[in-house]
Amino acid sequence: MKRTAALLLALATAPAAAGCSAALGAPASVTGADTLVIGVKPDQPGLGLRTGEGRFEGFDVDVALYVAGHLGVAEEDVRFTAVTSAQREEVLASGDVDLVFATYSITEERKSVVGFGGPYYVAHQDILVRADEEGVEGVRDLEGRTLCQGEGSNSADRVIREKGIAAELHEEPAYGDCIAPLLEGEVDAVTTDDLILAGYLAEEPEGLRLVNAPFTDEQYGVGIALEDVAGCEEVNRALTLMYQDGTAEKLLGRWFGDTGLDLVTSVPQFVGCG
Numbered sequence: 001m002k003r004t005a006a007l008l009l010a011l012a013t014a015p016a017a018a019g020c021s022a023a024l025g026a027p028a029s030v031t032g033a034d035t036l037v038i039g040v041k042p043d044q045p046g047l048g049l050r051t052g053e054g055r056f057e058g059f060d061v062d063v064a065l066y067v068a069g070h071l072g073v074a075e076e077d078v079r080f081t082a083v084t085s086a087q088r089e090e091v092l093a094s095g096d097v098d099l100v101f102a103t104y105s106i107t108e109e110r111k112s113v114v115g116f117g118g119p120y121y122v123a124h125q126d127i128l129v130r131a132d133e134e135g136v137e138g139v140r141d142l143e144g145r146t147l148c149q150g151e152g153s154n155s156a157d158r159v160i161r162e163k164g165i166a167a168e169l170h171e172e173p174a175y176g177d178c179i180a181p182l183l184e185g186e187v188d189a190v191t192t193d194d195l196i197l198a199g200y201l202a203e204e205p206e207g208l209r210l211v212n213a214p215f216t217d218e219q220y221g222v223g224i225a226l227e228d229v230a231g232c233e234e235v236n237r238a239l240t241l242m243y244q245d246g247t248a249e250k251l252l253g254r255w256f257g258d259t260g261l262d263l264v265t266s267v268p269q270f271v272g273c274g
């Protein structure tokens with residue numbers, strides 16, 4: 001990891017003269033990194049799914065590899081590691097991970113702790129219910145029902161706090177852990193980003209139903225250390241290119257082409273770095 005290496009080097013070579021010590025406090029950047037550690041989800045089919053030891057696949061993984069390539073880091077020099085929603089800020093702030101591509105919505109609260117490149121896509125929160133569940137056609141119908149979310153996600157907040165809908169919250173470590181309780185009737189709905197729900201629906205098409213009543217914009221950002229503004233700007237250059245050269249359209253088609261969701265293939269409006 002470049003940041004750790006840079007810090008060790010700075011410590012080892014720190015000159016005694018106060019006037020020359022600026023290098024010690026200079027922010028490390030993913031620009032010019034030789035290797036990268038990238039956090040992705042392990043349990044979200046189509047986005048980030050673990051396929052073996054240290055191996056992951058999905059849209060977020062492919063976007064991460066594209067950005068890494070633009071930063072000059074080859075695929076074999078990228079190490080993917082699993083992150084849960086709740087871990088994302090922590091692993092970036094600690095420097096354990098260089099970048100996070102993990103269905104990570106850009107929010108004001110999170111922006112005070114981490115930086116965000118992008119968004120590289122805008123998803124929309126929707127609702128997944130059991131196929132035989134009647135009476136859930138939109139977000140208002142969640143009133144009085146039990147919702148499952150992965151810890152550290154913002155999805156329940158969008159319903160309960162932002163929309164003032166009185167729903168019960170049931171939390172699991174991750175969204176993948178919500179599907180069994182939903183199928184078994186322990187919870188009434190899973191409400192989160194449509195891209196995530198589409199992945200679970202594809203695995204259980206008989207037992208589940210996607211309501212298809214989107215009610216938020218979820219701007220998927222590239223999580224990066226708060227102080228790495230140069231890195232964030234380089235990430236944005238990569239994302240612009242990814243849309244311009246047709247890669248974004250190709251990847252969206254590959255991972256979500258069968259979902260029936262409306263896929264937007266133009267570059268999203270970036271939130272800006274720093």
Ligand code: GLU
Pocket residue numbers: 085102103104105150152153154155192193218
């Ligand atoms: N995009 C939402 C969030 O960042 C929900 C999905 C997730 O937790 O990864 O909170």
